[in-house]
Amino acid sequence: MEQKTIDSIVAAIREKMPAYIDTLSDLVRIPSISFDNFDQKHVLESAEKVKELFLLAGLTNVQFLLPPSGRPSVYGESLTSPDKPTVLLYAHHDVQPPMREALWNTKPFEASLQGDRLYGRGTSDDKAGIVTHLAALEQVRAWKGNEGPNLKFLIEGEEESGSAGFETILTKNAELLKCDAVIVADLGNFAKGTPSITTTLRGMSAVNVEIRAVKAPLHSGSWSGPIPDPGQALCHMITSLTDGKGKILIPHFEDTLVPPTEAELESYKSLGMTEKIFRNDGGILDRVQLKVPENEILLSLWRRPSVVVTAMEIGNRLNAGNVLQDTAYARIGIRLAPGMDANIATQQVVEFLQEKVPYGLECNITTEDGANPFVTDTTHPFFKKMSESMSIAYNAETKFIGCGASIPGAELFRNTFGNIPILLTGLEDPECNAHGENESLYLPDFEHGIVAETLFFGGIC
Ligand SMILES: [Zn+2]
Structure with a gap:
């Protein structure tokens, strides 16, 4: 031209x-x-x-x-x-x-x-x-x-x-x-x-989890000890999804991942992403460590799945007091990497979480429409x-x-x-x-x- x-x-x-x-x-x-x-x-x-x-x-x-x-x-x-x-x-x-x-x-x-x-x-x-x-x-x-x-x-x-x-x-x-x-x-x-x-x-899958232990909130002094606390139970369920480094522990969750091609890897490299730039762009606090080394930042963002708890409710901050809450709720969003299928992934998350419910607490999981x-x-x-x-x-x-x-x-x-x-x-x-x-x-x-x-x-x- x-x-x-x-x-x-x-x-x-x-x-x-x-x-x-x-x-x-x-x-x-x-x-x-x-x-x-x-x-x-x-x-x-x-x-x-x-x-x-x-x-x-x-x-x-x-x-x-x-x-x-x-x-x-x-x-x-x-x-x-x-x-x-x-x-x-x-x-x-x-x-x-x-x-x-x-x-x-x-x-x-x-x-x-x-x-x-x-x-x-x-x-x-x-x-x-x-x-x-x-x-x-x-x-x-x-x-x-x-x-x-x-x-x-x-x-x-x-x-x-x-x-x-x-x-x-x-x-x-x-x-x-x-x-x-x-x-x-x-x-x-x-x-x-x-x-x-x-x-x-990346794709997306999201579940809403609510677990319930008792019919209504109780005085924690009079009742806590024998009764499982829904708040802690839900936290355990959520942390069981990943290892300390963020790797998802759901069996076969990543079996169908499509790895990046050589050309894609080259292109990612040429972008010159550094930990410093990433920290600055994300407003990441100084003492907070990243879960991946510098050369894996873009791979982690674009080519791997990730779990994020996007909302959680166990009682509420305004009325926080010494109460054993009846229910705990969380919305868990999972970003899916290329190669994964949203329906299959969502099903895997639901089944995995259901198996992790402790003490027979009542657990109700609803799923949202995902995206491949x-x-x-x-x-x-x-x-x-x-x-x-x-x-x-x-x-x-x-x-x-x-x-x-x-x-x-x-x-x-x-x-x-x-x-x-x-x-x-x-x-x-x-x-x-x-x-x-x-x-x-x-x-x-x-x-x-x-x-x-x-x-x-x-x-x-
Ligand atoms: Zn838009």
């Missing part, structure tokens, strides 16, 4: 950046939290806003695709010619709750510019994905006219609450959504300024094209990385469309604090991301 063409695309995008940031800010203003205990009218409102943006952008066939929950995915298309490839562009318009509002330095649902970052819930996860797709459409049209690819937009409305209805949406609308490749703009870069394509995702891990094949020419486009846009070498989190959509796309390239890109970075307080977007990479997607669209036609 001629440098002159690249320069003029970059200049055109730079000029429009204030407008793109405004559009993003409009989306951030809508608290579209897709959790049942939040008002779901805001998810509808953000779906309406996306629809409005689609119509403004001149997309056709704009419509809501409704899952059983009623949280709409928004569809629209820009078709050029049957001879051109068709790319499906995914992002999501729902967001996580703001978490502890007192810890936000700015209002979570008011986009706020501070230095080179834009703060606000959904800035990087994933409302920037929506704007990136729309901006790249505008730019490729200006550049190529009707010679660009066919673009289909699919903006989901319940990704953060687990994508429960997404499979139904894909299967029901498989013909409408038919495509040659998918860009899932819901991931991120290894570091700011380092363009990255994610090639593996994902591995993508990077040999398709579109991968090369995206990688080149990103390298040009960022002026830095594109890295192939893994991701420790789950995006159920990735596997669902493959199940629906077969073995087409699924390009996992996005604008999160280690400082963006997605899902936490003070979420933000690094604006220079917002621009780079739009340039990259524009170059990619132009490059595949």
Whole structure:
């Protein structure tokens, strides 16, 4: 591609950046939290806003695709010619709750510019994905006219609450959504300024465990001793899941793991992850030791399963007193590594925990919908094209990385469309604090991301 063409695309995008940031800010203003205990009218409102943006952008066939929950995915298309490839562009318009509002330095649902970052819930996860797709459409049209690819937009409305209805949406609308490749703009870069394509995702399985010893809480002075304490019993059950180093002790749990290839290992190494960087990015306290050596940090994050107790309830802190509690509850989340199966893993966890219940305590375990891990094949020419486009846009070498989190959509796309390239890109970075307080977007990479997607669209036609 001629440098002159690249320069003029970059200049055109730079000029429009204030407008793109405004559009993003409009989306951030809508608290579209897709959790049942939040008002779901805001998810509808953000779906309406996306629809409005689609119509403004001149997309056709704009419509809501409704899952059983009623949280709409928004569809629209820009078709050029049957001879051109068709790319499906995914992002999501729902967001996580703001978490502890007192810890936000700015209002979570008011986009706020501070230095080179834009703060606000959904800035990087994933409302920037929506704007990136729309901006790249505008730019490729200006550049190529009707010679660009066919673009289909699919903006989901319940990704953060687990994508429960997404499979139904894909299967029901498989013909409408038919495509040659998918860009899932819901991931991120290894570091700011380092363009990255994610090639593996971990999966997820979660169980809720409640154990009960007595009918109601008892005075611990009068009753404790002979009666098993549910709190300790649950802690024992949880610690039995792993050895001291975090290795999961459930038999055959890791039998089907797919080890990284030589090329993947090389790529991981080239990222130069050090314990110092990792500690700094994670805000890990000085005296806390990591469970793996420095050279295994990325392997541990991307290619191995991990257990996390995400919530626990044994009495509560406000009323803490000398009470033998009747019940103890924990939610245990397990990240699954590539090669594992969410249903099998969940079943293994349930059976293992049930065997560990001491003293015949009553134990009730419920499971949540899991997500399978994902591995993508990077040999398709579109991968090369995206990688080149990103390298040009960022002026830095594109890295192939893994991701420790789950995006159920990735596997669902493959199940629906077969073995087409699924390009996992996005604008999160280690400082963006997605899902936490003070979420933000690094604006220079917002621009780079739009340039990259524009170059990619132009490059595949
Ligand atoms: Zn997301």
